[in-house]
Amino acid sequence: DFQMTQSPSSLSASVGDRVTITCxxxxxxxxxxxxxQQRPGxxxxxxxxxxxxxxxxxxxxxxxxxxxxDFTLTISSLQPEDSATYYCxxxxxxxxxxxxxxxxxxx
Amino acid sequence: xxxxxxxxxxxxxxxxxxxLSCSAxxxxxxxxxxxxxxxxPGKGLEYVSAISSNGVNTFYADSVKGRFTISRDNSKNTLxxxxxxxxxxxxxxYYCVTDSxxxxxxxYYYVMDxxxxxxxxxxxx
Numbered sequence: 001d002f003q004m005t006q007s008p009s010s011l012s013a014s015v016g017d018r019v020t021i022t023c024x025x026x027x028x029x030x031x032x033x034x035x036x037q038q039r040p041g042x043x044x045x046x047x048x049x050x051x052x053x054x055x056x057x058x059x060x061x062x063x064x065x066x067x068x069x070d071f072t073l074t075i076s077s078l079q080p081e082d083s084a085t086y087y088c089x090x091x092x093x094x095x096x097x098x099x100x101x102x103x104x105x106x107x
Numbered sequence: 108x109x110x111x112x113x114x115x116x117x118x119x120x121x122x123x124x125x126x127l128s129c130s131a132x133x134x135x136x137x138x139x140x141x142x143x144x145x146x147x148p149g150k151g152l153e154y155v156s157a158i159s160s161n162g163v164n165t166f167y168a169d170s171v172k173g174r175f176t177i178s179r180d181n182s183k184n185t186l187x188x189x190x191x192x193x194x195x196x197x198x199x200x201y202y203c204v205t206d207s208x209x210x211x212x213x214x215y216y217y218v219m220d221x222x223x224x225x226x227x228x229x230x231x232x
Binding site for chain 1: 140142144151152153154157159164166168202206209211216217218219220222223224225
């Protein structure tokens with residue numbers, strides 16, 4: 001089974017800050033790594049797929065990088081609407097995906 | 108417009124059963140792998156189950172294996188999750204999610220790109 005570890009579990013930052021969230025997997029998954037944003041009371045939304053590809057309509061201040069076992073999600077200039085919980089998810093194990101435990105970002 | 112609408116969530120006693128439904132519209136349902144993902148109150152996302160487009164292959168998280176059954180009716184564009192022997196720890200919002208394949212320059216990738224609004228299951232005496 002894949003283990004996904006995100007860090008930090010939570011963080012607080014200010015508008016305009018640059019923040020980075022990391023995700024580490026227990027086994028190499030190449031670039032089969034997706035990132036999701038979940039605002040309070042809402043369903044998650046896909047932000048980034050294939051580790052670094054931006055989903056349509058997602059602002060360019062979001063970016064992803066990494067391969068193998070170590071990945072990062074970066075928000076270059078925080079906006080108030082970025083306050084949310086962010087999850088990484090592996091899609092390497094087809095149809096038995098795994099999520100990280102989430103990172104709660106407060107602005 | 109691509110849409111997923113879950114229903115069937117309710118308050119049920121421990122040991123009870125419940126069937127969730129997910130009605131799909133706006134896309135060719137019978138060509139998509141589908142998933143159920145849940146989220147307990149104040150907790151993170153937990154992957155629950157998946158089913159292939161033709162319904163032949165199914166997959167379950169260890170936490171629900173032997174108690175939950177995923178199925179689909181492609182003639183009615185509907186996904187189901189039959190839950191039995193429910194436990195208090197099954198209390199959660201249950202989301203129905205599509206699995207889409209994205210082709211990049213070098214390979215195929217898989218994303219969970221359309222989510223329903225969720226239906227709430229509460230297991231309590």
